[in-house]
Amino acid sequence: MILAMDQGTTSSRAIVFDEQLQVRGLAQQEFQQYYPQGGWVEHDPLEIWQSQLDVARKAIDASGSTPGDIAAIGITNQRETVLIWDRKTGTPLHNAIVWQDRRTSEFCRQMKEDGHEETFRQKTGLVLDPYFSASKIRWLLDHVEGARQAAEEGKLALGTIDTWLIWNLTEGRSHLTDATNASRTLLYNIHTADWDEELLSLWDIPRSLLPETTDSSGTCAKTSLFGNTPISIAGIAGDQQSALFGQACFAPGMAKCTYGTGCFILLNIGDQPRASPSRLLTTVAWSIDGELEYALEGSVFMGGATVQWLRDGLGIIQNATEVEELAGQVDDTGGVVLVPAFAGLGAPYWNADARGTLVGMTRGTSKAHIARAALEGIALQVVNVVEAMQADGGIDLKEIRVDGGASINNLLMQIQSDLLDVPLVRPMQTESTALGAACLAGLGVGLWASRDDLASIWKEDTRFTPDMPSVERESHLKRWSQAVERAKDWESFTKEPEVIL
Numbered sequence: 001m002i003l004a005m006d007q008g009t010t011s012s013r014a015i016v017f018d019e020q021l022q023v024r025g026l027a028q029q030e031f032q033q034y035y036p037q038g039g040w041v042e043h044d045p046l047e048i049w050q051s052q053l054d055v056a057r058k059a060i061d062a063s064g065s066t067p068g069d070i071a072a073i074g075i076t077n078q079r080e081t082v083l084i085w086d087r088k089t090g091t092p093l094h095n096a097i098v099w100q101d102r103r104t105s106e107f108c109r110q111m112k113e114d115g116h117e118e119t120f121r122q123k124t125g126l127v128l129d130p131y132f133s134a135s136k137i138r139w140l141l142d143h144v145e146g147a148r149q150a151a152e153e154g155k156l157a158l159g160t161i162d163t164w165l166i167w168n169l170t171e172g173r174s175h176l177t178d179a180t181n182a183s184r185t186l187l188y189n190i191h192t193a194d195w196d197e198e199l200l201s202l203w204d205i206p207r208s209l210l211p212e213t214t215d216s217s218g219t220c221a222k223t224s225l226f227g228n229t230p231i232s233i234a235g236i237a238g239d240q241q242s243a244l245f246g247q248a249c250f251a252p253g254m255a256k257c258t259y260g261t262g263c264f265i266l267l268n269i270g271d272q273p274r275a276s277p278s279r280l281l282t283t284v285a286w287s288i289d290g291e292l293e294y295a296l297e298g299s300v301f302m303g304g305a306t307v308q309w310l311r312d313g314l315g316i317i318q319n320a321t322e323v324e325e326l327a328g329q330v331d332d333t334g335g336v337v338l339v340p341a342f343a344g345l346g347a348p349y350w351n352a353d354a355r356g357t358l359v360g361m362t363r364g365t366s367k368a369h370i371a372r373a374a375l376e377g378i379a380l381q382v383v384n385v386v387e388a389m390q391a392d393g394g395i396d397l398k399e400i401r402v403d404g405g406a407s408i409n410n411l412l413m414q415i416q417s418d419l420l421d422v423p424l425v426r427p428m429q430t431e432s433t434a435l436g437a438a439c440l441a442g443l444g445v446g447l448w449a450s451r452d453d454l455a456s457i458w459k460e461d462t463r464f465t466p467d468m469p470s471v472e473r474e475s476h477l478k479r480w481s482q483a484v485e486r487a488k489d490w491e492s493f494t495k496e497p498e499v500i501l
Helices: 045-062 105-113 117-124 133-143 147-152 161-169 197-203 239-246 304-314 322-327 367-393 410-420 432-444 451-457 470-487 490-494
Strands: 002-007 011-017 023-030 072-077 082-086 156-160 176-178 212-214 217-223 231-238 255-259 263-270 281-288 291-300 337-339 357-359 400-403 424-427 460-464
Touching (some): 002 045, 002 161, 002 432, 011 432, 045 161, 072 161, 072 239, 082 133, 082 161, 105 133, 133 147, 147 156, 156 161, 161 176, 161 231, 176 217, 217 432, 231 239, 239 255, 239 263, 239 281, 239 291, 239 432, 255 367, 263 281, 263 367, 304 367, 322 367, 337 367, 337 470, 357 470, 400 410, 400 432, 410 424, 410 460, 410 470, 432 451
Parallel strands (some): 002 072, 072 231, 176 212, 400 424
Antiparallel strands (some): 217 231, 281 291, 337 357, 424 460
């Protein structure tokens, strides 16, 4: 058996897979989201750790296995979320700052104005945006009392969530991350495969804070928290790279889209990093046997979180699964367009000041129209990314493999295929994020001999093919573009003008 720990943005999950990658045991637990101010999002690191440990134990019990049956552990995680803790006590100095958090928007804007963006693009493959970890780390050092001095004295450790879990699993013996998570920090050079001194200097972050980087597959540590027999930690990958691996997208030109809290589209581009004229991200796909492979990535911040807003913000559904039935009550949106830019717009716009916008309503607009507009808003954001991806990659995608919680929504998948004009393929095993961590861990301990073995296990379940006239599709895309223009820069419009005395 392989135990996959899947630490996500809204819940901690654990799944036990067998050698045929069938789920044998699963447990999941939601945890609290903290919003101290508008645009700020935080998590309690201790709650994350305890919830992840609890579900891991429950998943093992649910599988009918014993800890001695677990050949290895794979870890996958929400990526850019970051925290700092005391090396001696393991106590966090502050809540983790979540990838969705926008508190450092102004700082990132200043870095751009100072002319540093191209340096970051060339070295990290990323854009200067609050989404990534570095500005969050800088904020913690500057705003948590005593943090900078303690960091400079070597008393603190920092990490993304994979690092935090490994630290706790090994009771403080291992301070590690893998190349996929490192590549999301704006501190890691994807060409040299190491932390970059110039980037650290620009952010004023001491290198002593940073974890050691390791491969995504292969034993890197062991834990004894589940029994007397130590279990190897042999797989680590950020959630989206893990899903790419779990979808068996091993060859250049293969792509996947994960519909989770956000939507994340990754295209395998092989063993050479490639810059994106469309400002997509060039990121590490995985590191195996010391060799890095790369992907182009486009991130949509509000995917499933848009449906959560319908539930928690508007109250027009009681459960996320109800959105498909509600949206299916109407044949179209009645002219309504929802741009779900609640946390700004990601690729290819990278507009941190965009805000959610609902346009085109009349007295005849119903909650069903808004629900359908929400699904279309998710899908149209993905269209923008895929169009940019195809242009940058110089390819026409033959299909996109889909996964994540919202991929079970057949109406959303059909809307997506229609608007993309590309077939979508949903696999038999839709737990691709956890599956990828399990595959990396099993490969790392020799449970499978090669990626070819894993590819032979992957199976297609449902294929969605485009069924929308091109004229109708173009009308959707035009109306969407108009709505996006209205959403852009909204936050900057509403700020009070500076008064010069």
